[in-house]
Amino acid sequence: MNTITIEQAKKINNRDVFAMNNEKNSDGTCVRWRVNGKVKTWKTRPNEFKIPVKHGMYDYGYITEKNINMFHLNGTCKECGF
Numbered sequence: 001m002n003t004i005t006i007e008q009a010k011k012i013n014n015r016d017v018f019a020m021n022n023e024k025n026s027d028g029t030c031v032r033w034r035v036n037g038k039v040k041t042w043k044t045r046p047n048e049f050k051i052p053v054k055h056g057m058y059d060y061g062y063i064t065e066k067n068i069n070m071f072h073l074n075g076t077c078k079e080c081g082f
């Protein structure tokens with residue numbers, strides 16, 4: 001399982017894509033969430049970040065240091081090749 005560091009989180013770009021480690025589409029690929037805004041970080045809380053993401057037409061959420069271990073980034077997955 002790959003997670004990202006705070007330094008990596010700060011470099012996440014709008015339209016980067018995360019895939020979920022344990023949620024699969026019907027074709028066996030990992031469910032993907034697309035970044036749709038700016039990454040939020042705080043000087044006073046250097047280990048925290050908040051990445052806005054969107055899935056499909058209607059699902060919106062955030063990836064943070066608390067749930068990042070549920071996701072992987074492009075090029076890190078043996079299962080979906082993503």
Ligand SMILES: [Zn+2]
Nearest residue numbers: 019030077080
């Ligand atoms: Zn995957």
